[in-house]
Amino acid sequence: MSAHQVEDHGLLRFLTCGSVDDGKSTLIGRLLFDTKTILADTLNAIEKTSQKRGLGAVDLSLLTDGLQAEREQGITIDVAYRYFSTGTRKYIIADAPGHEQYTRNMVTAASTANLAIILIDARKGVLTQTRRHSKLASLVGIPHLVVAINKMDLVDYSQDTYEKIKADYLEFAAKVGITDIRFIPLSALNGDMIVDRGDSLNWYDGPTLMEILEAAPAAHTEHDEPFRFPVQYVCRPQDSANPDLHDYRGFMGRVESGSIKVGDAVTVLPNGLESTIKAVQIGGVDIGEAFTEQSVTILLADEIDCSRGDMIVKTAEAPAAVKEIRATVCWLSESPLDRARTYLIRHTTRDSKAKLTGIDHRLDVNTLEHVAADKLAMNDIAEVTFKLAQPLFVDPYLENRGTGAFIVIDESNNNTVGAGMIL
Amino acid sequence: MNSRNTLSHLDWLEAEAIHIMREVAGQCSNPVLLFSGGKDSICMLRIAEKAFRPGKFPFPLMHIDTGHNYKEVVEFRDKRAAELGERLIVRSVEDSMKRGTVVLKHEGESRNKHQSVTLLEAIEEFGFDACIGGARRDEEKARAKERIFSFRDEFGQWDPKNQRPELWSLYNARSHKGENIRAFPISNWTEMDVWQYIEREKLELPSIYFAHTRPVVIRQGAIVPVNVPLVSGELTNLPKAGEEIIGKLVRFRTVGDISCTAPVESDADTVEKIVVETATTTITERGATRLDDQTSEASMEQRKKEGYF
Numbered sequence: 001m002s003a004h005q006v007e008d009h010g011l012l013r014f015l016t017c018g019s020v021d022d023g024k025s026t027l028i029g030r031l032l033f034d035t036k037t038i039l040a041d042t043l044n045a046i047e048k049t050s051q052k053r054g055l056g057a058v059d060l061s062l063l064t065d066g067l068q069a070e071r072e073q074g075i076t077i078d079v080a081y082r083y084f085s086t087g088t089r090k091y092i093i094a095d096a097p098g099h100e101q102y103t104r105n106m107v108t109a110a111s112t113a114n115l116a117i118i119l120i121d122a123r124k125g126v127l128t129q130t131r132r133h134s135k136l137a138s139l140v141g142i143p144h145l146v147v148a149i150n151k152m153d154l155v156d157y158s159q160d161t162y163e164k165i166k167a168d169y170l171e172f173a174a175k176v177g178i179t180d181i182r183f184i185p186l187s188a189l190n191g192d193m194i195v196d197r198g199d200s201l202n203w204y205d206g207p208t209l210m211e212i213l214e215a216a217p218a219a220h221t222e223h224d225e226p227f228r229f230p231v232q233y234v235c236r237p238q239d240s241a242n243p244d245l246h247d248y249r250g251f252m253g254r255v256e257s258g259s260i261k262v263g264d265a266v267t268v269l270p271n272g273l274e275s276t277i278k279a280v281q282i283g284g285v286d287i288g289e290a291f292t293e294q295s296v297t298i299l300l301a302d303e304i305d306c307s308r309g310d311m312i313v314k315t316a317e318a319p320a321a322v323k324e325i326r327a328t329v330c331w332l333s334e335s336p337l338d339r340a341r342t343y344l345i346r347h348t349t350r351d352s353k354a355k356l357t358g359i360d361h362r363l364d365v366n367t368l369e370h371v372a373a374d375k376l377a378m379n380d381i382a383e384v385t386f387k388l389a390q391p392l393f394v395d396p397y398l399e400n401r402g403t404g405a406f407i408v409i410d411e412s413n414n415n416t417v418g419a420g421m422i423l
Numbered sequence: 424m425n426s427r428n429t430l431s432h433l434d435w436l437e438a439e440a441i442h443i444m445r446e447v448a449g450q451c452s453n454p455v456l457l458f459s460g461g462k463d464s465i466c467m468l469r470i471a472e473k474a475f476r477p478g479k480f481p482f483p484l485m486h487i488d489t490g491h492n493y494k495e496v497v498e499f500r501d502k503r504a505a506e507l508g509e510r511l512i513v514r515s516v517e518d519s520m521k522r523g524t525v526v527l528k529h530e531g532e533s534r535n536k537h538q539s540v541t542l543l544e545a546i547e548e549f550g551f552d553a554c555i556g557g558a559r560r561d562e563e564k565a566r567a568k569e570r571i572f573s574f575r576d577e578f579g580q581w582d583p584k585n586q587r588p589e590l591w592s593l594y595n596a597r598s599h600k601g602e603n604i605r606a607f608p609i610s611n612w613t614e615m616d617v618w619q620y621i622e623r624e625k626l627e628l629p630s631i632y633f634a635h636t637r638p639v640v641i642r643q644g645a646i647v648p649v650n651v652p653l654v655s656g657e658l659t660n661l662p663k664a665g666e667e668i669i670g671k672l673v674r675f676r677t678v679g680d681i682s683c684t685a686p687v688e689s690d691a692d693t694v695e696k697i698v699v700e701t702a703t704t705t706i707t708e709r710g711a712t713r714l715d716d717q718t719s720e721a722s723m724e725q726r727k728k729e730g731y732f
Contacts, residue, residue, distance in 0.1 A: 008431040008432060009429070010429045010430055010431055010432055010435060011430075011432045011435045011436070078568045078583070078584075078586065079568070080567045080568050081560050081567055081610075081611070082567070083560070083561050083611070083613050085432075085613070085615065089432070090432035090616070092611060104588065107590065108588050108589065108590050111590040111591045112590075112591060112592075218429045221429055232442070232445040232446060232448075232449045233445045233448050233449045233481075235475065235477070235478040236478070237477050237478040237479070239477075245477055248477060250477075250478070252445055252474070252475075253445070254438060254441075254442045254592075259428075282473050283472050283473035283474070283475075283476045284476040284477040291428045292428075293430055293435060293438055293439075294430065294434075294438050295437075295438040295439075295441035295442045295445070295473075295474070308449050332588045346593055346595070347593075348593075349446075349449065401591065402591075405590070405591045405593065406593065407588075407590060407591075407593045407595065409595060409597065414574075414595070414597035414598060414599065415587055415595075416587045416588045416589070416590075416595045419588065419590045
């Protein structure tokens, strides 16, 4: 297989939303099984455990429960990551548990995903939970939603049932402004429309789930984005044995968005000094240009001050420098957000002290209505305003995840207590 | 075709790993990279080169040596560190045994889990605030739930029920004095990704990763290497009375303490052949080969709670 190169479609990160009752674990198990990711000894082990627990069939959900407490209590506590590959594309599944602390876990899992699969039990149709998952997925800016109507085997593979659920969902989606949606009927249990089409859904002529995943656009490929390069680390070798390196100053970081090449005019923020790109390198080797998600080292033509926390941007497309941010915040900590306290906000590689100045409203994730609030507890989502000690260089989250996202840190215990998306 | 570029999966994984290493360097004051001479940590050194050259690494390398490591791997470890011109610290479980901080239940007990004690002692000795490790989430169920930046308390303990939320690629490496961060740059890699990366980057490996004939016995269904020479020349893993020694063509998929790492039957003697074999195997990496993980369903999780990486 390594003798001739197959086309590489890179990597897709996606999220599965739903509970065990919707067949989520079975779906993941099916994806891993049909792509031959589950190996014989793993299957053996879960067969043994299933028998020990007196279960009739192999319980594929055992694959996704990693912690002792989870196995003891038969629940899922935390986001788990699963991997499979089709030969042309590598996939990372973020598997968020369905019940307790759902919002916190789902926001975490969704933050790195480019596609979400929302599972619906065909017998139950669109539920409160479905609406909550969909709203969260769109809030976290996942560009592609796949609504998978599962357990079609339990409704006699009825096209009418499928069409009715689809119509219900579209009505809801229009209300909350979700636009890019695909629908697919499935039986994860029998493997219909996952990798193989099966014989029972002949009325459906769309792609299988795997075909949808294989064709889904990779992150950052759908729009032109401005160049954003937060500096992580500065390389100054000062190697006395090598005079060539005496003046070497490499600004190291990952291209959060856009692209850059030698000769481009750039500005360093916050000092606003301008220069041009002298070299773009990886590991000291010139590569001439770089684009989104590449980790590179940039050398500038002029000797200007630049350190961790600064941002290099193209002079013609600088982001806003702000000392106040309005954002959607998901609170992650058991201690509620306290107006009186000062927090630390980490945005790209830059930190700033921050204080809450106002809560516009809180989102009720069940009714999806805006409600008044004067504090935020764990799993709450709200639109808030923070006042900042240092300026941050931001873009709206829905235009640029890399420069629109931040985390809130409680300096007393160093915990990550909030996740923010700039409006 | 799209006019916007997409990274191949290996380029993406490499770029993510570089970003993680630079975050450790940028956020922590005294990190260390754990280097065993095994294939995952060999990939980590290539990533560190791409992250920090032409500069030196902003951290030393460290190996926790059980004293029962394959000679070929120990020699490779020293050679690679010297080629890179980076500082290598070795701390040994045998020294912890002499100090009395590690007590074996019996002479033949595997020293693998006792590495945690020596690691914690070394962290305290050097005041390291972060350890960069080559663990991968696909290796084991408990690891599938671990963060890329994993917080450990003063006793090196991992609390799986109370992990810091980790969103986007905004990593929180903050810790108080005495506490510690473990960072895993290749969390999202699978065994296959590692072998494909080794193939692409033409990375050199210790010889025992390739098919070779060695004396083994079959013990409870597993292939157990016997009469294994240590660096000192002394032989370890002697066969038990009545066991029949046979010569088998084998290779190692994972390399650790001699007492708990078993090889697999294979005639793959090149990286290309190993990539093909990895694509078609029916047994997981640790399944057939790590005798220590099979003690109970939760043994990796238990070790991690006690400070293991």
